[in-house]
Amino acid sequence: MVAVVTGKDLEKYNLHWMPTLMSDTQMVLPTDTVMYQAQEVAAVIATDRYTARDGKEAVRVEYEPMTPVMDPYKSMEPGAPVLRPDKPGKTDNHIWHWEAGDRAKTEEVFKNADVVVKQHMHIPRIHVASIETCGCVAAYDKIENHLTMYMTTQAPHAIRTVIALVAGHVGLTEEKIRVISPDIGGGFGGKVPVYPGYVIAIAVSFLTGAPVKWIEDRSENLQADSFARDYHITAEMAGTKEGKILATRFKVLADHGYTDASANPSKFPTGLFSIGTGSYNYDTAFMEADAVYTNKPPGGVAYRCSFRVTEAVHAVERMTDLFAKQVGKDPAQLRMENFIKKDEFPWKSPTGGTYDSGDYHAGLEKAMKAIAYDEMRTEQIELRKQGKLMGIGISTFTEIVGAGPSKDFDILGIKMFDSAEIRVHPTGKAIARFGTKSQGQGHETTYAQIIAEELGIPAAHIQVEEGDTDTAPYGLGTYASRSTPTAGAAAAVAARKLRDKARKIAAYLLEVSEEDLEWEPGKFFVKGAPDKAKTIQEIVFAAYTNHPQGMEAGFEATHYYDPPNLTFPSGAYICIVDIDPETCEIKIRRFVAIDDCGNIINPMIVQGQVHGGLTQGLAPAMYEELIYDEAGNILNGTLMDYLVPTAVESPSWETGHTVTPSPHHPIGAKGVGESPTVGAPPAIVNAIVDAVSHLGIKHLEIPVTPYKLFKELKKVGYFK
Amino acid sequence: MKKTINIKLNGTDHSVEVEPRKLLVHLIREDLSMTGTHIGCDTTSCGACTVLIDGRSAKSCTILAIQADGKEITTVEGLATAGGLHPLQEGFKENHGLQCGFCTPGMMIRAVELLGKNPNPTESEIRWGISGNLCRCTGYNNIVKAIQYASAKMRGAELPSTEPEFV
């Protein structure tokens, strides 16, 4: 064994606390108070993992019990224990208040509306549980005063800057830090934050000069890393008795654990929750949210969802179904009647967004056709007569991704642009580097295709690299479906810069003026004389061997892309469930997902993203929830009882698409990785509720388990 | 007290000294440097660590290295031959059966035994057959397709289309 590190040891270097991405503070190791059950209390450093475990057994901690605050509503009550007395002047557990829309106007519409539906819902605390946990090797070289940090991060450059901000005072300044994020085993938002383990590894490597490895085991990962969701929402929808939606009102209580360690853009404490007005045409809404501290792990990361969009979409899509039920309309028909029409874009939402484009009618029509909607409704009537439970659920959601325009979006002050750098070598082969970081999304393929398309070089000749801060241009990383909207756009713009240069060189080589040239992928030719041509490879070679005098040699371009707006992908999902009337087992018979992510670069990759996202939408709808008891114990902190769906629970997904390009993105793409996780849960829950609605059930909280359903059915007298 | 064990890993004989408490997965990854076998949990739930022990798939995180004494072990590194990729590797590659790839070695090793016992499984048999292996990225559709592809290839049947199907 090498050492045992405590908070007191770190305190000597002022490293016992660190900032979160939301400018809150988080303990690296505690010096006096432990805030939640699985919190790190000491670090044991050893030469192998077995010895480290022995050392861990030898650590004695004496605890003095305190009363935990587990319920966020109780945390708000006067007299609740103040959880963060370390914050000067803090006398309650309130973190922030946020609102959007028009409160007074919304109140007015609600007061005069024929129909108001109201529902409280909890979007439970869940965990991304990427199959690879988080880990790092911190290798500090004392002689060079240089740190190389190999780590599982989705945002290597941002992490480098954070390390410099935290450890700059001990001499680790940004030029002395290299972060390398190699191939990593999934991320889904869980690998954006800085965790105490990283900081401890750096600190110990800094002190000993030896490389230090930290890798979580699964239970630590589930119990201590950033959670996702945990929003308590009171949602209301107002409308006419004919079924026209007039307004929505959402009130949120956000449980952040003991610190706000969300990974949201700085000015957006609830992320992009304001998308919760949905795909519908109405002009009045009000949303507000309050965040509180509790004795749970910190977080508020994504779980494969653009900043807090899943919570918002769940609320609006559940409310749309409740409203349809209330006015006695088919949920598909009600949606069709309320959709924003395709010629009404750009659409200004009542909570401030400007939707770029969409064709919601086309998506839902396609999904209804694929699932044979009308026949399913007829079958449902038949099955009900036989006492069978079958339900049809719809979700027609709008996503908001691609953060973001730098005027509004930053993380710790760093603007949320992203970057691409393309270097084409003399022989026409290229290397392209990006500020994003794939965790399995296939950037290597997608980016190469974008450049190939713009520059006429075969995709196979383009090497794509990400994840090394010494070589890649600065970027904010991959999460929130932002890679294609930002770095993908940067690739296209950088390639176009190169094409402009190629035109100049071609004109020089062919001894014509630039205007006389025409481009076809792979070559410039003289208008009207197609055999007078120079291929891109010949042009690139000339850029190094025979470039026009006065022109800069070489064939390289970099672009930092600052999107003018977010992109707004959408989807129409329909789910059919069959429920066993005796055991309440819920089976997904079919699930059709029609996505619109704008122009599609690689259909196989997009479809793969949709499949994966759908299973991660199924998970919180029916299986996953981190459960705590009142004493603060986590009740399901391992993969044995935290139920990640297997191939058996996951149905055979049926996917398709409509294409409504983004008008402001250079190649009309919108981003897709998270749409299905956002859109699937309400489709599934709407289907389950639909299957039992005739028995008097209006709403079910997620995850909808057979036991939960059984209890609800018992309440309405279905079971004696 | 360390104990000497003899194992054959992907065709190579090894005689190694191990602590009796060492898990097989750590022996494979850390002592024998075959890092294709992964670790995704601590409760025998994820299957990322699946290897073949004398031809049977097993979760190497739940077996002591000393229990593998005298056994023949195959990991993902042992699948490809000089002739090229194993049909399962080809199936995963052609059908986009992996995204991050972390679950993939375990999935493929598990599928080796599955197809060995049941060369032409139904979709449901494949799904149940890999239900001890978790994947967080792919939603399983393309893993099923990849195994169907390998099944066809190994039986000499016509290969199914690798094109994505859209409704």
Ligand code: FES
């Ligand atoms: S690591 Fe062996 S089953 Fe998860």
Ligand code: FES
């Ligand atoms: S491909 Fe990432 S876990 Fe399966």
